[in-house]
Amino acid sequence: MEHFFVNTAHALVAWLTGLGLAPGWADLILLVVQWIAVIIIVILNITVLIWLERKVSGFIQQRLGPNRLGPFGMFQTIADAIKLLTKEDIVPSQTDRMIFKTAPMVFIIISVMLYVVIPMGDGMEIVDLNVGLFYFISIGSLSTIALLMAGWGSNNKWSLLGGMRSVAQMISYEIPLAFSLLGVVMITGSLRMSDIVAAQSNIWFVVLQPIAFITYFISATAELNRGPFDMPEAEQELTSGAYTEYTGMRWALFFLAEYTNLVAVSALMATVFFGGWQGPWLPSWLWIIIKTYLILNVFFLIKWTFPRIRMDHLMSFSWKFLIPVSLANILLTGAGIEVLMRMGW
Amino acid sequence: MLQTDQYNINIGPIHPSTHGGLHVEAVMDGETIVDAIVHVGYVHRAVEKIAESRTYTQFIPYASRLDYLASHLPTMGYVQTVEKMLDIHVPERAEYIRIIMGEFSRIASHILFVGSLAIDLGATTGFTYCMRDREKILDLFEMTSGQRMIASYMRFGGFAEDLPEEFIPAARNFLKNIPQMFDEYNHLLSGNEILQARLKNIGVLSAEDAINYGITGPNLRASGVDYDLRKAEPYGIYDRFAFDVPLGEKGDNYDRFMVRLQEIEQSGRIITQALDQLPEGEIRAKIPRIVKPEKGLEVYHRIESAKGELGYYIVSDGGEKPYRLHVRAPSFINLMVLPLISRGGKLQDIIANIATLDPVLGEADR
Amino acid sequence: MSEYDPQDMLQELQQQMGEKLVIYQDRFFTFLHTNPGDLLALSRILRDKYGFNHLADLTAVDYIDSHGSFEIVYHLYSIPANRKIVIKTRVPANKPEIDSVFPVWPTADWQEREVYDLMGITFKNHPNLVRILMPDDYVGHPLRKDFTMRGRENVTN
Incomplete structure (x- = not known):
């Protein structure tokens, strides 16, 4: 498990160069993949984090926090995200x-x-x-x-x-x-x-x-x-x-x-x-x-x-x-x- | 210092911290308040005009809706005024229940004050703690009248119903928890360094100014003036209870905060005594079916409401409706000093000043 | 200042003001009835000499139908001496004007604005006599008896 991500990256580069790509190009593609990974991690992490903050603040404030959608209200953030995405964009x-x-x-x-x-x-x-x-x-x-x-x-x-x-x-x-x-x-x-x-x-x-x-x-x-x-x-x-x-x-x-x-x-x-x-x-x-x-x-x-x-x-x-x-x-x-x-x- | 243009900014009428429909037009220099102009009237419902077309009995629910955060107190003020006009003597038990309900209302109002002050300063957790404790009082109100906030429980000559059996144990249980409540508030709020820095020496109102501007209630006592109508002019049976009048020293926001915290404790003392002495018996005096005070009679009766001196001035023309009814609303008059205490402060201070003056706009605008 | 006998005070006031002051009592209050012109002088005496420093309530009653006038009522209290007194005065309905007591009790500021707004009585020398509860562009004075609950028929401005 320790080197799972590192090995995956190496394997990706090796596969790309194996296809006949110049090493520079392979690194660039790796960078793009890493960027996408970062963005996915960021967004996934934040859905969890917003839920966590609500739960923690609910605990601190002696209330329940989100508890309706999914187990322990875990899907609340997703519902909120959908709501925000579909809202009218007012300028x-x-x-x-x-x-x-x-x-x-x-x-x-x-x-x-x-x-x-x-x-x-x-x-x-x-x-x-x-x-x-x-x-x-x-x-x-x-x-x-x-x-x-x-x-x-x-x-x-x-x-x-x-x-x-x-x-x-x-x-x-x-x-x-x-x-x-x-x-x-x-x-x-x-x-x-x-x-x-x-x-x-x-x-x-x-x-x-x-x-x-x-x-x-x-x-x-x-x-x-x-x-x-x-x-x-x-x-x-x-x-x-x-x-x-x-x-x-x-x-x-x-x-x-x-x-x-x-x-x-x-x-x-x-x-x-x-x-x-x-x-x-x-x-x-x-x-x-x-x-x-x-x-x-x-x-x-x-x-x-x-x-x-x-x-x-x-x-x-x-x-x-x-x-x-x-x-x-x-x-x-x-x-x-x-x-x-x-x-x- | 850098010279910048002054600009006006509208705090309210729709703003998270204006406690309803208050509108303060702040003249600012950067973040410093140069002057503040208070506009009230956004919740004006013409209660005094309505009173002239309703019978005396019909006006009771309107009185409850004046100070909706401590609804038993304005109701008590109104029914006592009319009782004074009719010369009705309320049965002992009803007098005691009035004290109990009134003081619980005061506690509820002061707890909400602490909570709303906390949230205005950004401490949202203080707010939820206070709401939790206030709920318990509202539960008590629900037991007696079925209504939680605006309970028109009082009638001329007494009450509509007697206290339910479970009320007294529940009330005692609440009183028992007051010290623990205070412990939490002290840990969370009054002992907090940031909160003290935000409140101490801010919004100072001198005793002289307070009297000149007709400030009453906890705001006046925070300035160090010992004037509590429950002591100075005991109405009902307030002369039978032992309690202290908490006083402040400087009249700053912190004093106004602490005075109210201590008043919660004193109200608890009064309720404990009232519960101990509560006699059995009638809860409603015999009153005429149609209330008609004699012609030409006029009364000004005032009580110590949660916000200050709440007065009713009623003129009768012998009919079944008041000829003129005027409410001396403490929130209305207390708001008058907001510009005085806010000048020279920061934008964040004026928010704290509004919170510690504790206006309830339903009463200020009537 | 606060040590005086209420009866003495009334006698002194009567001597000082003469016929311009009518004193009477009912079950609850002592009333000082005076002319609009003497109001300010009486107010100053009451505050400075007898310590009535708390103007609790300032309001007006519409007696146009019965007397053709407005009655303005001042409920005064003395916080140090714990005494109370009421000043009453009447202004004619066709010319509702009276001196502002703002210089004596600053608390009259908003209370006079309220009376001006709802009753239409003008207070002379008030620092900022504008409507307070009703919108600034409102026409009419709602608490007058000729302002019906139905709306704005017969509005006098």
């Missing part, structure tokens, strides 16, 4: 049509792009970039653009407020997010994901870098616009913020993209701080799924417990607390590495 007349229509697509494309560098098992990166972590952070921060496009294009004051909030929030939290990952990079000496995973074969970085983990977790929650930092959406204040004017599948794309981001960030967290795909007994790809889902549940728990923080508190928390703390962490890590090197490690 309000006063919107900036181009921007309004492209925003959800940009958002979902950016979110799916994140999966390229995540090691989904032993040797299961789609592309093992030597700047993998850097790629992840930079692509991840692009989703601001999509939210700003949605906010601006909707031509609605609530949407614009939501879009502006998302820009302010993401720019502020980008910095502690990157800084907290720097500690890990300093220890590993590489931005390549596979190196980071390999460096954790003895000890997970969550043990070596606890402060970085906490700052990363908080900034990631803010980056994902998850509660208690769901400012751009902020249902009770901004009606639905940047998504106010969206209906049907366009709205669903935003929803989908948010969950895609959420899974990607959880998987990265598992990779960077919890040893990635490494684990005993079970196949590596199963381990990363288990770890990702455990982290996802922590996200759920936080979202459904806390009230929403206020915008200015949110900003000052980042600039006055998280950034100094993550900088101090870098200093500490540097000093620690220096001391250990002098001691001859």
